[in-house]
Amino acid sequence: MNLSALSNAIDTLNLKSCLISRNGQLVFEHYRNRQSAGQIAKINSCTKSFLSALICIGIDHGLVAAPETSLSEFYPQLTSDQDPRKQEITLAHLLTMSAGFNWSEFGGHNSFPRMTRSPDWVQFVLEQPMSDRPGDRMEYNSGASQLLSAILMQSTGMSTAKFAEIHLFGPLGIEDYKWEQDPQGVHTGGFGLWLRPADMLKFGLLYLQQGNWENKQLISQELLKRSVQPMLDVEAPNRGCYAWHWWTDTYLAPDELSAASFDFYYARGYGGQFIYILPSLDTVVVITDDKRKKDRSPSDVFREFIIPYIL
Template identity: 35%
Template sequence: MRCPVLAALAWPALLLAAPQGGCPAPSVAHQQGFDAAALCAVVRAFDASALNYHSLLVERHGVQVAEAYRAGRDRSIYSLFARTVDFGPQVSHDMRSISKSVTSLLWGIAAGQGLMPSVDTPVTAVLPELADPARPELNSITIEHLLNMSSGLAWNEPGVYNRFNDEFGLYWRGAPAGHVLGKPVVTAPGTRFNYNGGGTAILAQILEQRTGMALPDYAQRYLFGPLGITAWSWQRDLRGRALAFAGLRLRPRDLQKLGRLMLQQGRWEERQVVPAAWVAASLQPRLATGDGLQYGYQWWMGSTQALGLPQRWVAGFGNGGQRLFIVPGLDMTVVVTAGEYDKPELGPTYTRLLDSVAAAVEAP
């Protein structure tokens, strides 16, 4: 009989000569509720895929069940040319736009400290220097609209990143917030999703002003430090500012820690790192994205199937195939890293990988 997990994957050139190693220990897989053979099939399909995958990690109930790495071509955010990297547990990877989800966590921490304005506050009330009497419509854009990418601003940010992409200006302009809010308001704020990394840049600017700390310093003290994440970096723009929307580099295992943090409602060991109320608010679907998914406060949402039921997931997405999937109903996280940059058409492929892992779950 054909393995249903392999049939569900439907990846290009999937079944090349599959390697023999890399499968999880059957005892560990069974203890965490997986069909060990089915999960092994997923790992082998990952190993054999013609796509430029770099890592696949599966964790459930706080236990690392599967972990696989591959060498592959990669380029950091400022690199013009790709190079071959032998990826492994100790090698950091660009997170690209998963940086946005982490910035949202930092905002929530600062909000819990009483440092941030409420989400219904107009942006121009926080940054009055950007108010424009000739454009009163700007006053209707709130912090929440930046968080859920519904500002209504004209902003073109397709999956291919070049000089025609509005995000490009965020790397070098002296006043990124002015660059973003200088765009015309073309739809009523709060009514339509439009992907906009510029909103994240504004959130980071406000966070730095209110906390009195640079974004990486704040992240180290209040997020990465408490989680024991030590090998990380946050790349900066051409003027030395952390790229809140795209610049974070983490090891896949540390990205996985952030997923477990979310599953634990912001708690890590004996410490409430992110307020539980912020985690819940962040993961509340706010807007349909137009491709069958939904969006919260810098987090994506969708569903998969497992144990005969639909299972909701939330995720951080990053250009090139960076994914942190969190499946609360299965108490599971799945991390994927890859080097398929500027290929938005491959987005559903990474979700099918999650679907295949979920299909291997056989017990709660």
């Protein structure tokens, strides 16, 4: 691993932070400035992967219903909806963003900003028309994440953040965080979590260690493995597949280095927030940024600047 070359490459990108753990050791730690290390910051849609973990924990504890459970079990009004396809939506469809709602996050219907301007986000999502049969197609949908956060709250009798404090943040030693809420007090499932880079790394290490943290199984190995398996192909310009609120992909090395090819999965947040888990390399990579789009590198930082130096 060429750390000096990696450091020079990262410096040119002016990232807010870049942390790499390999074989259980923090081998690379970069911050733009001293403040970046200790400050919590928006992780945007990386929040979705934390929510996935909480849903898995809820299922493990017998508090959240099985993934195959119908959404109508939580929202009986769907049984009388004029579109019978809504009765086919399950928790697994929400987790894989394949519920079938006619939804375009930004552009088109502008579903996400319309949801955040509505007085009741959950009701807004439930009322959206259908465009596909559940399970047929992945369509990125932060509204599905909001439904999952509301279901977690309904199932456990406590807020999503409180459940996280008890079953995830507490065991990982994550004390400093912020989590936004919708008008009904439901913590935002698709965005809105603020964390330090070091705590994002802990979360990645939990997954690398198959749900085990300091000899305590926080997430069952069986459910964790299921949650990060490629399930649905994603549409361009995205690449790879989608799992339970995790993205999955494969790095294919040049022919002469074919042995260096590997599968990985990752959490992704708007603006350059990433948590990459590379099981075969026993590696976790965290990247954060806060620059405006026009000031960020157009390159795929992970593929073009990090992978070459860690292989």
